[in-house]
Every structure is written in structure tokens, then in C-alpha cells.
Amino acid sequence: MEQFLNIFLGGLLIGGIYSLVSMGLSLQYGVAKVLNIAHGEFLMIGAFVTYWLQQSGVEPLLTVVIVGPTMFIIGFILYRTVFTSIRLRSAHPGIYESNSLLAAFGIYFIVMNIGILIWGTTPHSYTYLNQSISVGGALFTQNRIVAAAFAVVIGIAFYLFLTNTRTGKAIRAAAQDPATAGLMGVNIDFVLALCFGFGAAMAGVAGSLISICYSLSTAMGLGYTVIAIVVVTLGGLGSIPGSFIGGFILGVIGSAVSFWEPGLTVASYYVIFIVLLLVRPKGIMGR
Amino acid sequence: MHLLEGEKVTKYFGGLAAVSEVDFYVDEGEIVGLIGPNGAGKTTLFNLISAALEPKPGIIKYKDKKINGLKPYKICRLGIARTFQTVKIFGNMPVIENVRVGSLFGPLVGLSTAEATKVATELLEFVGLSKVAYTPARDLTLAHQKRLEVARALATKPTLLMLDELMAGLNQTELLEAMELIKQIQKKGITIIMIEHVMKAIMGICDRIIVLHHGQKIADGTPQEVANSKTVIEVYLGETSDAGNK
């Protein structure tokens, strides 16, 4: 029972963060149609900014307020400068998708290496809320519970934003049919850039949350990108609730594999991904 | 024996039947027209025959052999060639290369390169594109691109040629030329099944017309029969009277 709680609750806790990262990618890939392989790099930058601010005495959870908007602006500008022009130059959506994938790889190299030049390659960490709490005999540190709670709150808040506001509805409309959304008077370039910005902001915030419970290094990004891609495929392309739930599912699977054999965790994500692509590319929530 | 025969051909997209239980046949040497309003399932039916899609359920027979589920290239090599509603040419290749692809890969026994070039040149002559043989295909006008598709289809040495809206968007002169071209193709002994909206063309050259509506066949007969059919006038040509009440 304790073992089960350890695996299951531990999976849900990390799953909360996976959800947040994946919802960000879902916006970028599902709506803006950019398979942003540099997604994890925004997370890395977010984590390091938090680390940096924490070192100069700022409460880590408060840095979310700085990291989120900053990453949003960076993502927004990036989309307007790089991806909009790729989109306008591409003859058809297929070319846009593959070119933006390659451009995202370029951005991945750029951002990661800027990170390395600033922060080096050695891992960093700080301790914050490092006491543990017992849940039915299973121990969890406070920082994880706080981070997961934060992630879930942000995720739900964003979902409410999507369903209840004018801009949120425009994003959902653009996700389903950008051309028609344009007919409704939605400025598509703007909305797609907005989505990309929100995606980057979510990655950044997830990075901040990760930094309060795990150690960080400039090479951490790609791992989270992979997780996000798997979750987005799992949850169904462009489905925000799908990504949210998918994050928890992958968290639990990852947790179970880690308990059994930590060396195979990453491999298990790829196996899930490959099987999904072959068997059900639409994802569990896709139609 | 019919050249091509379909029994209860059906195709669902999602929950919606795009083509439902359509029986049809095409005899050797005929020109068959396939008409119906937008969304009636004409192109879907074409896709089912040319194996871009697989009917579920239903049987399509060609020369008395079941051809459901074959790959498109097999269908092509059996002798069924097609053109597309929205042109699908190889835009960056020269015109003649487009046709050569057809003659190199289309027939059951492929031609040698030299023969293929010869055949391609002849076909371009036939459809009237020899002047632009070496320009990239994407630079042609829409009418010429459609002709190019016909030439490419002919290069595969088909018994049955399927033309999807060959005449859409053509002007009066081009239209007449296209009709002439179709007649010429028929003279070569090739059976034709064509989707068309231009009534004049359909009525003028088809031996038989099949009318689809909402995925169902509502009429099948000579142009005269179809034009006089009450159902067709109601649902397709648009009768003024109380059509809605029936």
C-alpha cells in the first residue's frame, strides 16, 4: 500500500508539472503548429532565472510573477519574428510544420548554448521547503506538493481563461480552424503569437516550479521537451484538457518505471511515444 | 460483362455517409458522366474507384475482378487512370517529365527511357502542349495544367480514364477544345468516366449520366432521360414549385 502510494502520489506530484509543460507545448504545437523542440529550453531559462533571483534573496514562488510575463514576451516576439515569416513563406501547412520544426531546432541550439555561456554546464540547486510530510505512510517533501499545487492551479486558471474570455475563445477557434477564425475578425498572426507566448510562459513557470524541488542544469531542457511531446501526443493534438490529464498519466507511468528501474525511465517515454504514433496518433482524447 | 462495376459501394466519414450503397457500372467504350451538387459524393466515389479510399462495405469490380483495397499504383497499372479536381501536377518538373513519369511507371510493363520520351512527346502533341514541353509545369495556365494531367493519365496506357472536373474554370473556347479532346480520347478506344458541372459539356458528349445526391444515386440514364427525370430536376436543377414538400 505504501509502495503504491509512493508510486501513485509521487507520479501525480511530478505529473502536475508535466501537465503545465505539456499544456504550453500543446498551445504551440496544437494551435500555432510549431513543434517547438526548444520548449524545454524556455523551461530551463525560467528555472535558472528563479535560481538566480532566489540566490539574491527573492522568495522562489514569487519569481513566477517575473518569469511568466518575461517568457511570454520572449515567446511572443520570437513567433512574430521567426515563425510568422516562415508561415507566410510556406506554400502549404506541411512545409510550414517541417520548416518550423527545423527552425525550432535552431532556436534550441541557440537558447541552450546561451544558457551554457551564462550559467555553465554544472548543475545548480538550492533548498526550499525541504521538510517532508507523510501521506498514509508515504513521505513527500513540501516543495513538491507546493509546486504541484501551483502547477494545477495555473493549469485550471488557464483552462478557465480559454473557456470564458474573448481571447481564450479566439485561441480555441484558431486551434480548430484558423482560416474561419480569421473570418470572424480574429487577427490570426496575433493569436498564434499569443499562443506561442503563453506556451513559453507556461514552460518558464514550470521551470520556476521545478527549480524549487529538483536540481537544474542547462542540459535539462530536452528531457522535458520529450516529456511534453509524449504527453501532447498522448492527450491528443491541440487538446488542452488532454494535455492536462496526459501529464498526470505520464507522471504516474514515469514514477512506476523509476521505482522499478530508473535507467529505463527515458526509454519508456520513447516507447510510449512510438507505440502511440503507430497505434493511435490521435491520442487518447483525440477524435 | 461490364468494364467497371460497383455493388452497394459505401463510405462513411465519421458518422456521415459520403457515398451510400451506390450501384453503378461502366461499359467498355462509353463516356459516362457523373453529376450532382457539391458534396454529393462524386469525388469520394472517384477516390473509391481509384483506391485512394477503400469502400466499407461494398465491392468494386474491374474486368470482373474485385479491386477493393488494392494500392493506387496497382489500380493504375491495371489500366485505370485519373485526373484530380484540384490539379496535382509535379509543379517543379518540366511538363514533359510529368508525362514521362506516367509512361515509365503507369503501364504494367514499363517502357524504356527512350520509348517513354517518345510516347511523352506524342502525347504532348496530342493534348496540344508540345510548345511548353520544357517549362516547369507550375508555370502553365490552369487549363493547360488540366490538359497536362490528362496527358499524364493517358501515358499510363489506361483502359478507363477518370476525369474529375476537367472543364471547371475553362473559358468558352477552352471548353470546346476540351470537349474535342475527350472525343479524341474516346476514339482511341479508351472508356471515360467524368465528373462535370458544365452541363453543356455533359449533355453534349456523354453516352450515359449518373446523378448522385447526398451520396445516393438518384438517376442513371441517357442525358435525355436524366434531364427529364423529375427527381433530378427537383433536387439538383432546382424546381421552383413545392419541391420541398415531397
Next chain:
Amino acid sequence: MDFSNINWKRAAIQPGIPILLLVLVAFAPLYGSGYIVTMFTYFILYIIITVSWTIFSGATGYISLASAAFYGVGIYAAAMFGERMPFIFVIFIAGFASFVLAFIVGAITLRLRGIYFAMFTFGLVVLMKEVIHYWEITIEGTRGHFVIYQSNETIFYYLLGIFVVTIIVAYIIRRSKFGLALASIGENEEAAGHTGINVTMVKIITFAVSAIFMAAAGAVMATKLTYIDPGVAFNPMMSFSPALMAIFGGMASIYGPVAGAVIFSYLQELLMTGSLKNYYMLIFGAILVATIIYLPSGVTGLIQNLWRRFKGARSAPTRG
């Protein structure tokens, strides 16, 4: 036979210059210092990988990120069989193993839409790395293998041989009926299918053939590395490099990928060996983004455009 149509000058120049260059490079070990041989070895390596990448991905537009997997298969073949048999057999085994792997991967994935194919192939590289790594650590209790080593000149000439074969095969594929089929698939897959091309087979076979050269090059390079582990063998950079080099060089002709490979491996030589590895990666990324936005047809495309414009400007007065 009619000889009047043959353009003798062109016939001499067209293969002439590449052959001259090849001879020049082939004798590098005789006149160059030890390091020139090593440097040229890397140039040739990247040309092989990039040209063979272009054989499939350039023609069909399917972005394959599996190059590293095939290269890695070659490396592992050398590590496993290098000591047991003559090296030339090892190269053949590497090529064959890679062919089979690519064939299987192609058969199950080439029906995936473009971007999914790219993701799948990338996943394949990482998965192979992780699984072999795990196998070595937990089952064998070690990581990596030693590879028999060979003199720099031997390695150089092996690679040169593979290079020549790759270029010839790429040229033949481009010029043959098969190449026409590939180009048709790249232009419009659906129409190609309906024109009688066995789309799936053509794609799978090309994919598998292009993998042969990558693996063969990997097998040779393994002897240069002398010690290999999954991280070296399945380094994702080997997947990105050919894509960038080909796109940067331009894929309309064989020269494009060659030029791209030479430029980048020289840049790599300047920055990566030395202490600017991270700057290399940074520049690599920046050029990748810039190329996609500003140079869709690559350097060779740009030069051809400029040349056309230059020629146009020069001949304009005579026309007017």
C-alpha cells in the same frame, strides 16, 4: 549512333572538375601534414552523411532525423566485428544491418505524416541510445567498447572509397527512372501513386539505401574513435548536421549538400576542436534559423539566382 548531339566540351568539363578535385584530395596524405588527413577525413565523412541524407529526404521532403541511428549502427558493427574479420567485411555488415533497420523502420513509419516521421526518427535515435546504454550497463556491466584502430591513411582511403560510391549512387538515383519516381513523390505523393508509382516501396527502398552509406561511414569512423559508447555512436548532432548542411547548401543539385557539408565541417573544425564548442552550437543554431527564413533554396540556389540576375543585367542592353 549520332555523335553530333554530344557536347564534347561539357562532357569533358562536367565530370572533369570533380575528378580533378577528387584526385587532388586523394593524394592529400602524400603532401599534407598528418592533420590535413584527419581534417579531410571529417570533411568526407560529413559529405557522405549529408549526400546520403539528401538522397532520401532531399527528394521526398520527408525530414529524417534517423541519420545518427544508422551512423551508430555502423559504429557498433565495427566495435562488435572489427576484431573478428577483415575490415572490408565489417563495412558490408554495417551497411547491411543498417539497410535492414532502415527498411523495417521505413515500413512501419513512412505512412506517417511528415512531421510525425521526423519525430519518430528522432525518437528512434534516442531510444536506441538509451536501450543499448541500459543493456551495456546492467547486463554487460560496462559501457562502450574498444575498436581496433587503423592508420589515418587507411581510414582516409576507406572513407574516400565510400564517398565515391555514395556520390555515384546519388547521381545514378537522381538521373534514373527511380529518381524521377522519388521526385514525383516529393512533388505530390497522391498523384505519384495514381500515376503507377509504388510510393511506399520507392520510399522504403530509398530510405534503406541511404542508410547503407551512413552506416559504412560510421564503421570506418569507429576505428578512428578507437573507443565508442552509445553516447558517441548515437549522438543526435549526427542527425541534425546533415539536415542543416543539406538545407544550407541547397538540395537542388548534388553540389549543394557537398558545399554545405564542407562549409560546416570547416566551421566545426575551427570552432569545435579548440575551445569554442558552445559557440559552434550557437552559430549552428543561428545559421539554421537564418537559412530556413532567408535561404530556402540554400547557398547554391542563392548563387544561381545572383548569377542569373548578373547575367540578366549584363545582357539587358543588347536586348533593349
Next chain:
Amino acid sequence: MLEINNISAFYGNIQILWDVSLKVNEGEIVALIGGNGAGKTTLVRAITGLLPIASGSIKFLEKEIDKLPPHIITELGISHIPEGRKLFTEMSVHENLEMGAYSKPAWKKKHETLERVFKIFPRLKEREKQLARTLSGGEQQMVAMGRGLMSIPKLCIIDEPSNGLAPMVVMEVFKIVQELRDQGITILLIEQNVRHTLEISDRAYVLENGRVVMEGDCATCLASEHIKKAYLGL
């Protein structure tokens, strides 16, 4: 109200529209008819700003609109009800309608407009919470039209509303179009269903191969030999 002067437009290298001129006066239903590929949809794309025109001008309420982006044109009061309905299938009927009122001025009044739309299409009120993809074809067309009205348009471009609908439903749709005109909305109706269209319209333009081949009031058109032959199959 809408004035199109001698425009041409291209897709890639192919010219689709040749010197097309067209006028819509306030309070009219103007029909634009023509076969597939005649250039109707291209013309609409040019008006709504989705396709740049090569030459000529488009004026709406005396204002040049041919260089404006689509969302601004929508705000000016042109609403486009697209061919094939193009609903946001994973959103509810209510949300689809709300999207119609996306432009800022319309958003402010969306509750009142919604009431009006529900008055015209009472059936939509019953289905308010349903996902759009669960509706029948006719209902979907109603959502599309309702959505078009949500932007409080001055000019409504309705693209092939009868497409793929059962004959009975087609009649209903055309009735609604007339109703809209009676409520003071100017309409540019694009149709293949020539007879019905000409019956409810005030004036008509016939587009063939990207050129306007005939214009005039509907009675004349219906009587024309050309129309009879080419479109009515008589």
C-alpha cells in the same frame, strides 16, 4: 454600398479573376452565380481581404478596403458566411455564435444580438449548449448564418448556403435569407442553385471563367437563353 472596380487576382501564376466589376446597393439581395471554378469564391476572398488583388479597387461605404487585413474588414461591417459552413465543431453553439461577435464593437453588444439571432433561429436556442458537430446539416447552416449576423454586419456575404442540404431545408434557408433582407441587412448571395437564387434576389451577376458575363435584374436573367442553357439545363 460595396463597389468593386475592375479587379484581377491570381493564385500563384494562374489568373483567376479578370477585370471583375460589381456593385451592391444598400438593402438589396445581389446574387452572384456561376459554376464551379468560375471564380466566385476567389472574388469573396478578395473582398474579405484573404487574397491580395493584383489590380483594381474594392470600396466599402466609400472606403478603400483592398489593402486592409481581414479582421479590420470584418470590423467595418462585412460578414462572410463561408461555403461549407466551417463551424468550430468542438465548440458549443453558443460559443460559435459568440465567436461571430468577436470584433470589439460587436462583443459589447453580444447579449442583445444573441437575443435577436435566437429570434430568427429559435431552434438554435434549444441547442445552445450542444457541440456544433452534433447538429444536423440544416442546423449547422443556421449556426453559420447566425454566427455571421453576430458581428452586426451591414453587408452579409453568404457563400453557397444550400450546399449539401436537403431540398426542404434549402427552401427554409432561402426564406431566412429573404427575412434578413427584410430586417435591413444587405446581402451578397453566392449560389449554384440558380433558380431559387434568382427568385429571391433583386439583381444578379453571372461569373464565368473569372469574368462577369452578364448582369442585371433577376427577371431578365431568368429569361435569358444563356442562363437557361448553361445553368438550368433546359
Next chain:
Amino acid sequence: MWKKVFKYSIPLTICLILAVSAVLVAGCGGGGVEEGKTEILIGASRDITGPQAGFQAYGFAPLYKAWAEEVNAAGGIDVGGTKLPVRIIEYDDASDPAVCTRNLEKLITQDNVDFLFGPTGTAMLFAAAPIANKYHKIMLCGEGGATTLEPKLAEMPYVFSVLNYSNHFQIPVFADLIEEKGAQTVYICYMNDLHGAEYRLTAQSEFEIRGLQVLQAKSIPMSITDMDPIVKEAKDLNPDVFCMFAYPNQNILFMQTAMALDFNPKCILVGPGCNFEFFNLMFGAALEGVCGEGAWNKNSSPAAAAFAEKVTELVGMGNQDWWGAIVYQSTLEYLQQAIEEAGTLDNDKILEVYRTAHFQTTAGEMWWDIQGENGGGLLPQECYAGQIGQWQSGIFEVIDNDEHNTAPFIYPKAPWPES
């Protein structure tokens, strides 16, 4: 016709220009004939921007640099009568073995270095050793060790492995220590790379020989961020001894997790990393009784005391390495004396000296244990200052069961302090 010629000749000309310029540039860099040596060049491919970069930058590099400066300040190394200064050329490989081999080739064939220093880490050493041997350059492998390299050393006469590693005395010593104290069960967690794999294999066999039960041997990936599963499982199994064979970052993570989840076995061995002073600064009192691989400290000998002060000054507080520093320094001193004895830079002549000579160094008398007939060398156990260390009141005490030890082994360790 000329159009066609132009069409093909332009791309070809570009290729030609590129190729020729490449030849020229490379030629200028590497073609020089050496004549009248003015300095002794030592090449190294190091992890400057890779995962262990911090240790390279603060822990290891300053020692080598300081040695070179010291030698140069004294006028250089006496090579057959002329004193030549020493220069170290460092390239970055970011822990990528492929780049490392390429760097070494560049150092040897283009920069014409006289000697090589080994790269950082076990796997890197594997990649580097064959290259050194291929080009007949003496290589002093500092920060790495590899059991599987041992049999190969017999065929690698130019490779000298400096550091003590798993079966090269550390784990056998540790196994003796815990066996003596009556430990029964062990949990092993190891990094899934060569370093971890080797320690795990050695540890498993050494423990089992002595009748200790290995409850679990689990590998963790380099990228691990969550040690909870490992620590929770270990806590369930309740071993007497917990061994963690991973790098500092994972070890720090383990320490934090073990404290947070209150996992406190009788003995904990973590390393490498534990041998650095920063572990002490980071964990303070919590580190009491934690063992690590190494070791030496200021109590090892008077020379060591002086060297400890020098090291602190060189690398700064926190970066002192209580495992390798003293050996690296001593082998450098050995190299200098060997060159002077040989009176030439000819690697083969110097090799002769290496095979037989004993020299006095900071760590005491030093000589090499030559493998096979004429192979490379390992240091014998007597030449090390210690094998296993344990933190006791802020000092990394040597606890070996021989004359090297500076303090007795404390078993069981103290509980974690209340936070």
C-alpha cells in the same frame, strides 16, 4: 553551350575554392617543421564546458597550471643542459569522447605536443588512452581510472594511470573495513556510466567474497532529478551500508533526499564528490561519519600539510580535492625528474626512466608498477596517501587499515542532525 558550362562550372569553382582554401589554412597551421625547441608542450583535452566543468575549472586545472608556473619560475625543466619552459595547451571536449579523440589528434599532429595529460573522467580516459598509444606520446591520466583498462595497459606502454580506482585498492579496502565492523547487507546505487558500472561490479564481487549480502544494485541515469524512489526502496530494505557510486550532483541530491526522508544506514559511502571540501561546507555536521573515496589530509605527512595549505591557496576554499590532488602533484613532480634524468624530450627514452626510476615526491617515494613486459604503468598501493576517507569533525580522515590512516573508522555513523 557556354551557358551549360557556366551552369556547372560555378558550383564546381566554389567547391574548388573551398577545398583549396581549406588545404591552405590547414597547411599553414600544421605544416611547420620543428626545429630548435624552445618550450616543452603538454597537451590536454579537458571538460571545460561539459557536465563536470566546474571541477575542471576550480579543482584540477589550477594544480596543473600552478605546477607549470612554478617550474617556469625556476627557469624551466633541464633537458640535457638547456632549461626549457613548460606550456600547457588545453582544448575543450565537453565530455564528448568523439571530440576528445579529435582534439588529441589535433594536439599531436598539428600542435606537436611533447606529452599529454589525460582527460576528465573514466569513459574519456578510455577514448584517450588508445590515441596516446597510437601516436607514441606519454600520457599521464589524472582524473580518471578504469579497471577494464588494466589488462589493456600491457599493450599501451605510453599510458600511465595515476588515480586510485575501484579495484585499484579502494573497494577492497572499504570491504575489509565494513566486514570487520560486522556489516551484513549493502545497497548499491550507481551511475549508469563507465565509472558507476565499474565500481558496482568491483563492489559486488568484493562484498560477496567477504560474505556481505548485496540487497540491490540499481543504476541511475546522469539526468536523474528525483532520488525519492531509490531512497524509499533502500529505506524499505534497511541495509547496513549504502554505496552511492555517482558524480557530485547526484551525490548531493542523494544526501538531500536521504536527510529529507530520514534514511540513515550504519555506513554511507558516496563519491566522487564527497572528497571535496565543498561537501563539508554544504552539509556541515550532517556529513559526520559519511565515507568517500580518497583520501589524504593535512595530517597525512608534513609534506602533505604544506601541500594542503598550497592547495587551499590555489583552488580556493571549497575546491580542495582530498582524493586526487596530492597524486596529480606527485606524478607531475615525477615527470619533471624523469625528463631531467633522460636529458631529452624523446618519449621513448623517458619511457625507459619511467620503467625503473624511483623519485621523491610530495606523496613520498614514487615509482611505477609496469604492466606486462613493457606496458603502461599503475601506481602501487604504497605510493598513495590513502584509499578511503571519512568525514570526522570537518576533516576527511584517512581510515585505511594500514600506516596511512589518520583516524579510526567510526561505525555506525551518527544520525542526521535535527533540522
